Amino acid sequence: xxxxxxxxSVVSTRKSEKLIGNKFMVIELAAQMNGNGGGNxxxxxxxxxxxxxxxVLVATGSAARIGCDMxxxxxxxxxxxxxxxxxxxx
Amino acid sequence: xxxxxxxxSVVSTRKSEKLIGNKFMVIELAAQMNGNGGGNxxxxxxxxxxxxxxxVLVATGSAARIGCDMxxxxxxxxxxxxxxxxxxxx
Amino acid sequence: xxxxxxxxSVVSTRKSEKLIGNKFMVIELAAQMNGNGGGNxxxxxxxxxxxxxxxVLVATGSAARIGCDMxxxxxxxxxxxxxxxxxxxx
Amino acid sequence: xxxxxxxxSVVSTRKSEKLIGNKFMVIELAAQMNGNGGGNxxxxxxxxxxxxxxxVLVATGSAARIGCDMxxxxxxxxxxxxxxxxxxxx
Amino acid sequence: xxxxxxxxSVVSTRKSEKLIGNKFMVIELAAQMNGNGGGNxxxxxxxxxxxxxxxVLVATGSAARIGCDMxxxxxxxxxxxxxxxxxxxx
Numbered sequence: 001x002x003x004x005x006x007x008x009s010v011v012s013t014r015k016s017e018k019l020i021g022n023k024f025m026v027i028e029l030a031a032q033m034n035g036n037g038g039g040n041x042x043x044x045x046x047x048x049x050x051x052x053x054x055x056v057l058v059a060t061g062s063a064a065r066i067g068c069d070m071x072x073x074x075x076x077x078x079x080x081x082x083x084x085x086x087x088x089x090x
Numbered sequence: 091x092x093x094x095x096x097x098x099s100v101v102s103t104r105k106s107e108k109l110i111g112n113k114f115m116v117i118e119l120a121a122q123m124n125g126n127g128g129g130n131x132x133x134x135x136x137x138x139x140x141x142x143x144x145x146v147l148v149a150t151g152s153a154a155r156i157g158c159d160m161x162x163x164x165x166x167x168x169x170x171x172x173x174x175x176x177x178x179x180x
Numbered sequence: 181x182x183x184x185x186x187x188x189s190v191v192s193t194r195k196s197e198k199l200i201g202n203k204f205m206v207i208e209l210a211a212q213m214n215g216n217g218g219g220n221x222x223x224x225x226x227x228x229x230x231x232x233x234x235x236v237l238v239a240t241g242s243a244a245r246i247g248c249d250m251x252x253x254x255x256x257x258x259x260x261x262x263x264x265x266x267x268x269x270x
Numbered sequence: 271x272x273x274x275x276x277x278x279s280v281v282s283t284r285k286s287e288k289l290i291g292n293k294f295m296v297i298e299l300a301a302q303m304n305g306n307g308g309g310n311x312x313x314x315x316x317x318x319x320x321x322x323x324x325x326v327l328v329a330t331g332s333a334a335r336i337g338c339d340m341x342x343x344x345x346x347x348x349x350x351x352x353x354x355x356x357x358x359x360x
Numbered sequence: 361x362x363x364x365x366x367x368x369s370v371v372s373t374r375k376s377e378k379l380i381g382n383k384f385m386v387i388e389l390a391a392q393m394n395g396n397g398g399g400n401x402x403x404x405x406x407x408x409x410x411x412x413x414x415x416v417l418v419a420t421g422s423a424a425r426i427g428c429d430m431x432x433x434x435x436x437x438x439x440x441x442x443x444x445x446x447x448x449x450x
Contacts, residue, residue, distance in 0.1 A: 011175065012147055075091070164239035192442055327370070351376060
């Protein structure tokens, strides 16, 4: 899993039916998780209720679909936890 | 998922039978999604009807096959949504 | 999927039984697909009949096994199409 | 698999139910495993009982879920072994 | 698949039960496979009997588990062939 900060969300009106009802959060990876230098972002589904500015645990790949009971949805990243002491990852 | 801009398409006459009928769009990843510096592109199947210049949500890996009801096709990336406010990602 | 140029092949006499009968092509990724700078190569199975110098569509991950009807073989990349206008990707 | 050093852990009180009872260890990849330069970290589940400072073998992707008997959990990295001669990887 | 050179092995006494009996080889990716500059290594299971100094074909991801008949083991990389003309990849 990776740790990142929730920095916003995106809206997609025209999308796969299987994605309806999901929130798409913009995640900025913690610098420690990103060997290429700053700024790497990804979009993750949120079923935990993370807010902007929170540091979260993101699961990627098939773990995001299967581990979040959306086995048949086109999802490859999901927020699966909120880090208690996020300030350590700024 | 990643966000990218549809910048074109490719045609493949000789291809896997399982790919017949699909459109192959050229996606340029948004700079924010690409820690290596500009220019990274990938090819994604499009079932949403995205047009050139639109910013889209791309699912990668097994999510592209299974989440798009093409479980047995050799597909590892698919456009699964069109971003409403694409200008933010230019 | 990624686009690359077929630049050669490799021979492996001692290999997994499940790989017998497959051709292993050396693929050089198109510069546009390779944010790290030139030269990234991978080995892909070829069931399409691509020739040296042709630009091809490569599917990676589980899509290569499952999408090419070799579900139980240790294959993580496969040529799944030949690009009609390859010169664009040189 | 990758080799990394356990450098700490993270706590997540609000998380997926399927993750309850797991420990989330912070892994710093060995320099040899990290072509981008130092510092790349990831979060892995630990079922082996690794301690801070130990060098461990980390399995990623579906191998982490399926190989650790947590097929339905949103887990994409797991500690699967402790390296006997860790000093070699410092 | 990727090509790399077998440069050693690692021993793990405390490990997942499902890994017992496997050899863990240290693979240094061929420079052509590694756009980030020299030195990237990974650990792969060996069922082919590769020796130190040999150049091998490595399958990654679910292909390593499923293609090597270890579907339930936490394995994400496996040596699946030995390259006949390894000198080309030095």
